[in-house]
Amino acid sequence: MERFTVAVLVKNQFGVLNRVTSMFRRRQFNIVCLTVSETESAEFSRITVQFDGQNDSAKQQLYNQLYKLPDVCSIKELQPQDSVSRELMLIKMENDPETRAAIRDAAAAFNAKTVDYTRDSIVMQLTADSRRIDDFVNLMRDFTILEICRTGIVSLERGNATIRKVNYL
Amino acid sequence: MKISGADIVVQTLLEQGCDVVFGYPGGQVINLYDSLYKYQDSIRHVLTAHEQGAAHAADGYARASGRPGVVIATSGPGATNLVTGIATAYLDSVPLIAITGNVMGSQIGTDSFQEIDITGITLPITKHNYFVGRVEELADTLREAFRLAISGRPGPVLVDIPKDVQIAKTDYQPKPAVQPDEPFAAKEIRITEAAATINAARRPFVYFGGGVITAGAAEELLALAEKIDAPIGCSMMGLSAIPSDHPRFLGMQGMHGHYACSTAMHHADCIIALGVRFNDRVTGDRTKFARHAKIVHIDIDGAELDKTVHPTHGLRGDVGCTLRRLLPLLTAAPHPEWQQQVAAFRKEEAAQQTDRPGLTPQKALKMLDAHLTPNTPVATDVGQHQMWAAQTLHFQKSRRFISSGGLGTMGFGLGAAIGAAFATGERAVLVTGDGSFGMNCNELATAVSCKVPLVILLLNNGVLGMVRQWQTLFFDRHYSNTVLNRQTDYVALAAAFGAQGSVAQTPEQLEAALAAAFAADGPYVIDCRIDKDEFVLPMLPPGGSMDDIITKVGD
The missing domain is CATH 3.30.70.1150 (ACT-like. Chain A, domain 2)
Known part of the structure; x- marks a missing residue:
């Protein structure tokens, strides 16, 4: 098990957190912690998720699926050394x-x-x-x-x- | 001028070019139905027997026409009855707009009568869904729903509209129909890399799926196969994209695919996969799947690349646009040795065919095939009959084979066939089995009241044949709950619904029945009796590989 941190910039709309977390559940990733709040723009919210994953391809698949959600604007995996x-x-x-x-x-x-x-x-x-x-x-x-x-x-x-x-x- | 939300829904549907919707009224869409009444000269509403049938009909309409299908249902049970239909469309990437009513905004969240959280329920089975809180957002939300449904990889979008939003009035300005997002080609560098791999191939194989139908890229696909001298195979969802009798076409690949197709794919050294997603029914054991092949995978949905099969080159882009860029980079190369090998696979396949006397499913389907015109849409349900139909029938035109591939929804076919008939204006055909037909045969009522010309070939074996086949092969013939032992008289059933029908126990009777069915005004049910122990062959056992293929079952 590896631990990953990903930031997801989403449209600030109700239900959006549900859409994002539901994708983690569907891909059977366990969320370790999650924060969500407004950003520099009222239009967007930023979700930071830390999760445990088995392998890189499953993780990439999760990002790919997240990226397809119309409410998701951007995804960035945060590497410990660079953040x-x-x-x-x-x-x-x-x-x-x-x-x-x-x-x-x-x-x-x-x-x-x-x-x-x-x-x-x-x-x-x-x-x-x-x-x-x-x-x-x-x-x-x-x-x-x-x-x-x-x-x-x-x-x-x-x-x-x-x-x-x-x-x- | 201010108009009601209900009128806005209908006006927006009209502006999006929608002239037929499928649905079922109820308390929370009564305003919407009042608007449908008002606009009945411009938009046709097809009333089904059950919301699930309406969803499948809208789905069948979309598959046959390429335009989004629209289904309307009320809140609560009306909405939940759509769920299987929406999921079916989701798994097969069908553009479907589901419009549901909901209780007044002030009552949302209070468990009021027929209130259900349908946006929550359909979250994982829609491309996106919306709850419309204000009438001012309604028109643009519906437009956005259409745009999403038809853009990129298509899919279902649900719009939930509470009753007060249908009643409230606001200004409405018509807008032109939305256009899908501009299709794009894969990155140039990826195309160049893929071209080098394809040019180095000695045994290339072109493999395609439903994405080629969506992209309308059959011409490019054939040009590709021609240039690199490759045989062609498809997933079930790809059927009808290219003419079945095309000399390069080996048919369908997968668990019950054509032997020559599966074998050629297994021996290929380069598979060019177009708009297809390497489902487990296609690959079997993924570690043994196409071991010798480099895979060039082109798909509009980047999430499909490297999802189940690791491609040598993953190209994210529209199949048509990408192929048009790729083609000039390929060198025309004949592969006579490979073609000889493929011809040998075809011979082996032909040798496996057995022609037994009596009414076999293959014979029945060949007889049906003779009645099909290039425009006839053929829908199926799910099970053995579906595989036999996919293996046996010939298609000339794209979008003429309509079948639930991804979800495998028994009960899909009748609604879908009705939708396809509306989409094409043609007599539609449904190939079904007694198990599947029993699930949603209530839609015969719809076909009768709408005078839908519909030939229903019911391959009746008295058992749930596909499960029985597995029980025979893998469960020591423990026929647990697969022997139907029903006493249904399908001809009487058809008559009770106001349709016609007859029984066919011999090829002669079937020929007469088909002649009558294809001349009938409305739906016609042919109760075609087949043996309960017919097998769908060949068969790659679940999780197996080409080494395990079953082509014959001992007597």
Whole structure:
């Protein structure tokens, strides 16, 4: 299994997310995470999907099929080395006097910000790439995690390249 | 001037050149039907017995004419009854416009009476679909639906129109009929590379599918085969694109393809595949398929290149445009040795033919064949009769063989034949089996009320023959639920619907029945009795290869 990240520029219309994700389901690709939001133009939305795939030809077939959807304007696979990817996580920890200091140390090392603090709980925010977030979550597993919410990744290519209609066949 | 959404639908259909629609009324299209009433002098509505029949009729109309077929149904069950018809059109790339009504916009999402999310349901079986939220968008949405349906690789498009949008009024300006997107040739570099491979071939084979019919590229295809001295074969969907008796034509390839065709393809060193998608029924075991051949694959749909078979050259482009660019780059080269080999395959095929006494399906179809004119559209259902028809009948003109290839929809044929009759103005023929016919024989009512001249050759063997064949060959003759044991009197059934019919148990009776059927005013059902253990041969077992071909089944 390999992990891929693809950005899909779509027309900003209702039902479009359904059309795109349905194609992943039909080709039996498992979506790891997905973000969707408006872009610099109100006309378009940008969907960033991270998914696991078996092989390149199945992946290419998925892109080909996606590309045929009339609402899909452009598709770009984002290579880790050529792109900047970020994810935001909110993590709620149990606030226990015995572990408090250790949690705070780890948070400092990862630049995680405390955004809510009560007698019983601490909510921290961390923006980083997914790997770094995974590492932080693993550290936190030594303590009591109450809840986690991650946004899924957003990703842009490095340099001045932008997503645009590409005729890649 | 402001007109209602319902009137806009009909006006837009007229502006798109549509003069016949198939459908069935209901609560949420009652406004639309009121407009159809108003415009009945300009647009004909064909009322079917069931929405599925209407969808197949619109599909058959599109296949026979090359113009988009239009089907109308109400919300809820009306819409869901279209689903098999839409999926059939999707798998065979047929331009179909499905218009459904839906409940008032204010009631959408409340599970109101006959409300269904038909755009959700048809998402994976349409090229695209639309829910029209505002009457102002209606005309342009319908135009866009037509453009999408006929552009590139054609396909079905559904437009769901809630009742309030049909009632609401807005300004309407007629526009000219939409044109399909301009067809384009593959990239020059890809064409040049492919030409080099083709020029180096010693045993070239031209293989085509339904895309050649859609592209209208038969002439270019024949020029190609002529120039490189190649035999020609097709997928079932390609049948009728070129005359069946063309000297280079070996017939259909695939699970039940012609022996010479499958064998030649197996031995070819270069396959030029045009508008065809290498379905599993064609390739069998993909790892063993055409092992010795380089494949040049040309298709308008880039997603078909490298989908199932890895081509040496994948050329994305219109078949006609691309071939016109490719042809000048090819060197004319005779391949006498290869032609001798192909001739030997033909001889082997001829030697496999057995002519038994009595009414065999092949004999019945040959007798039918003698009655066909070059313009006669022939529809089929799905099963053994379909394969026999595909193997036996001769076609002179494109779009005259109408059959559900991709989805394999039993019950497709009667509706499709009715649609084809409307499209061509010709007497249509339906070749069917008792299994398939039983699924949608209610459309006999439609054929009778519309006085459709229709010859129905029902190859009646009392069993679900294709499944039975598999049970015989691969399931130790466990005939699980394939023996129909029905007591249907098809002549009486035809009479009950107001049609004519007769039974044929011998070639003489069949000849008389065919003569009567081809002279009849309306539909005529021939209950043609054949043996339940007839086989469709040759057969490449599912997942098998040419090494496993079955040409004979022991007595």
